[in-house]
Amino acid sequence: MDSYGLEAIKAWNGLPRHAYRTISVRPLTSTIGAEVGNIDLSQDVSDEQLAELRVALHENMVLVFRDQHMTEEQHRAFGLKWGELHCHPVLLAKKTPNPEILEVRNDSTSKVAIGEGWHSDATLEERPPMGSMLYMKEMPETGYGGDTMFANMCLAYETLSPTVQSFLEGLTAIHSGEVLPRLYGFPEPEGGYPQTPHPVVVRHPETGRKVLFVSPAFTVRIPELSEAESTAVLNLLFRHVETSPAICVRVSWAKNDMVFWDNRCTQHQAVFDYAPHSRVGVRVTVKGDRPRA
Secondary structure, three states: OOOOHHHHHHHHOOOOOOOOOOEEEEOOOOOOOOEEEOOOOOOOOHHHHHHHHHHHHHHEEEEOOOOOOOOHHHHHHHOOOHOEEEEOOOOOOOOOOOOOOEEEEEEEOOOOOOOOOOHHHHHOOOOOOOEEEEEEEOOOOOOOOOEEEEEEEHHHHHOOHHHHHHHHHEEEEEOOHHHHHHHHHHOOOOOOOOOEEEEOEEOOOOOOOEEEEOOOOOOOEEEOOOHHHHHHHHHHHHHHOOHHHHHEEEEEOOOOOEEEEOOEEEEEEEOOOOOOEEEEEEEEEEEOOOOOO
């Protein structure tokens, strides 16, 4: 890691940590991710617990809840604690009766895993989700595999050189769903998937931190640049995340685990290393606001 990245990591690790009273929080790495204990998500979460969970989310961006036993209605109720629920465009296209619950299923017929490739969820929309909560219902029969990797996109920005940071601010990027039918075979919603411009660098609406807001799954071009320049800059930024393990965490799953990530300041990708076995989860997602520069 170069000197800019090292100084950014040092500054991040120097931030004060909250002293929790109603939950336990054990960081998984020094830069992203934590396991949360002393809480049962099948029960009504108290206001004090919810307040501490919000602090934990801001500090760690990815929260792992082990061995939870929830019905879909309890899962949905916990999501509603954080805001209005998001209806996935794929499920709207399929006209499913409950588009708030997305099944994430991979089995022996899957050629790619849902969620492969670095991305933030649904950034093709004008108001991308605030966060997602994936609950694991079925693990590969081997008992392992199917990890998910997460990246801290605040640190992705902060570990860039000041010159590149300055260059990126003021630029926009087009986010599109054009890869979804080709990659996953998802049906297109009526009128097609949207193509939405967002700032390349946004501010987290609660913490105020700057976030690098582009991903290889959805970001297709920077309109202020020529096509060649746009491709070069986006590839530089994509590669920056892919080659920065110090800003990432790899979460291993067990059946009945739930992971809640802040979609506004993280990216994630599924690791498809368990074929031909099955892995099945269900996801509830909370609506967010339009990203602001």
